[in-house]
Amino acid sequence: MSLTNEQNNKNKKLFIWAASLTIFFAMLEIVYGFITGSLMIIGDGIHMSSDAIALILSLIATIMATKATTNKRTFGYKRFEPIAAFINGLTLVLLPIYIIYEAINRLFTPVEIIPKQMMVVGIIGLAINALVGYILSKGNSNLNMRSAILHVFADMITSLSAVIVALAIMFFDLVWLDPIGSIVTSIIIIRGGIAITKESFNILMEGTPNGYSVEGIKNSIKGINQDLTVEDVKIWCLSEEEVYTLIKVNSSANMVKNTQKVIKELVSNTTKIPSEHIYVDIN
Ligand SMILES: [Zn+2]
Incomplete structure (x- = not known):
């Protein structure tokens, strides 16, 4: 089902807001991840960067949906979406593998963590994800929009667990919870990454789409x-x-x-x- 141009324009604006907020927060997380020493925050920063890319792709897809095809490109730019999703999916598999490697190192040689700032970043993350979810829920529903909203809710849980881990480090000095937490979230991210990679690969290979026989x-x-x-x-x-x-x-x-x-x-x-x-x- 296609949306009208007016609905597309509205979704376009919402995606711009959501993407800008997500990019801002991803940068903040990566910088603060290094300052606080928290691998969970660095890992989430990488994940949020990929989320920003996905939102930008949804934005581009929304813009492209209103663009006419040409004689040189009789299908327009529709394939842009699966190509970019494939690259994004691969990134979501490879980067968490590095995070897991780093987490295992840290289990043996613990790194000092500043839990207070880690908690602050987690709370900002919760707030930003809630805001992005709210912005997207104002849009006109299609597959793109629905999956984006669902994803943001999952991310709120990640931010919440960063806050909980920060509290555990603050009060009980459980520093090992940070690498363990980052391994768990990395595995969740890898699973999502594999699904995105497989699905976009199937589109690029002109495979029979899911649900058709x-x-x-x-x-x-x-x-x-x-x-x-x-x-x-x-x-x-x-x-x-x-x-x-x-x-x-x-x-x-x-x-x-x-x-x-x-x-x-x-x-x-x-x-x-x-x-x-x-x-x-x-x-
Ligand atoms: Zn996410």
């Missing part, structure tokens, strides 16, 4: 008319939201004139792929 389409076409033989079915998506299918059908002599139209309508009804995205080739 080549067999299902073949069977429903055979159901129209026994004379029809399906030679080939391809389903792919340009970006997360735009699915296309190409169907090659052979038919014998008594083919009805409007078979093409019937196939398009049938496939469109069963798969929800818009009929203008369906190409049916009858020989």
Whole structure:
């Protein structure tokens, strides 16, 4: 489902606000992570940088959605989104691996941590994530927007755990909780990173999108008319939201004139792929 230009413009503004706040906070976390010595804060700073990239990508995708295609780029810039998501996903796997390595080192040779400042950064993180979540919830709902909001809620939990760890260091001197906490959050981030990498890789490889079945389409076409033989079915998506299918059908002599139209309508009804995205080739 596509949003109108007006709705896109509104989402654009909200994404700009959310991205700016996130970039600001990511920089603050990385600087303060080094000042306070907290690996949890540094790790979260890296994670928030990737969040900022994801928000900027959503912004670019929203802008691109209103851009017309050209003769040189007949699909426009729609593939920009999965390409950038793939790079972002890989970063989310590789950087946490480094954080885990560093955390293991710190378990053996503990580094001094300033818990008070660590707690302050955690509280700012909670506030900023709550604000970003609020800003995004004002937007017009689509897949992009919903996943962004869900993600921000998960991040609030990370900020909260940084505050709890800071308190534990402050009152009980449990310095080892910081590397342990950063290992746990790194594993969560890696899992998300693998999912993003796999999903965008599938789009780039023109793989069959999740929830669509080549067999299902073949069977429903055979159901129209026994004379029809399906030679080939391809389903792919340009970006997360735009699915296309190409169907090659052979038919014998008594083919009805409007078979093409019937196939398009049938496939469109069963798969929800818009009929203008369906190409049916009858020989
Ligand atoms: Zn995040």
